[in-house]
Amino acid sequence: MSDELQTLITEEDIADRADRLAATISSDYADKGDLVLVGVLKGSFIFLADLARRLTIPHRIEFIAVTSYGDSESTDPGAVRLLMDVRHDIADQHVLVVEDIVDTGHTLAYLMKLLRARGPASLNACTLLRKPDRSEVDVDVAYLGFDIPDVWVVGYGLDFAERHRTLPSICVIPQPG
Numbered sequence: 207m208s209d210e211l212q213t214l215i216t217e218e219d220i221a222d223r224a225d226r227l228a229a230t231i232s233s234d235y236a237d238k239g240d241l242v243l244v245g246v247l248k249g250s251f252i253f254l255a256d257l258a259r260r261l262t263i264p265h266r267i268e269f270i271a272v273t274s275y276g277d278s279e280s281t282d283p284g285a286v287r288l289l290m291d292v293r294h295d296i297a298d299q300h301v302l303v304v305e306d307i308v309d310t311g312h313t314l315a316y317l318m319k320l321l322r323a324r325g326p327a328s329l330n331a332c333t334l335l336r337k338p339d340r341s342e343v344d345v346d347v348a349y350l351g352f353d354i355p356d357v358w359v360v361g362y363g364l365d366f367a368e369r370h371r372t373l374p375s376i377c378v379i380p381q382p383g
């Protein structure tokens with residue numbers, strides 16, 4: 207199985223990007239008090255850990271979990287459902303949503319709307335990856351790692367059917383069908 211995987215982004219390139227993203231975020235949020243990082247489970251767990259440990263500003267970690275409805279569960283292909291909410295009130299807090307990948311954009315658009323309604327002091331998104339060719343909804347990403355082509359990627363937190371999440375690099379998996 208693993209010999210079918212091709213490296214798209216190396217461990218070193220991810221680390222370099224994480225360094226620069228963390229430096230930019232640290233400078234943008236300097237002197238604003240705690241930054242609340244909201245990691246979107248499960249895919250962002252490794253990126254969030256690496257990004258957060260590079261920040262030089264005070265920050266707190268929250269997690270949120272969502273799922274996209276499968277075609278069998280909904281007639282709306284972009285429908286998103288909340289599985290687990292953050293534990294603390296984010297009103298008047300500076301909030302940064304940390305995502306693994308923005309594909310169609312429906313998941314991030316849903317999350318931004320949900321969190322914005324709670325009155326944060328500011329709300330931005332950071333995503334490691336984005337597939338511009340797949341975009342269906344416009345959603346603002348303040349901090350972007352890499353734009354990638356329309357391929358299925360695994361590793362560094364991302365999965366295919368729950369596999370390959372702990373690969374150190376971002377790899378392309380041939381999509382079945």
Ligand code: IMP
Nearest residue numbers: 308309310311312313357358359364365
């Ligand atoms: P969106 O709502 O279409 O933007 O989908 C975002 C979610 O789909 C991501 O958070 C991932 O969970 C999943 N996803 C989209 N593309 C990929 C991929 O290439 N590899 C792994 N997961 C993906």
Ligand code: MG
Nearest residue numbers: 246249306307
């Ligand atoms: Mg995700």
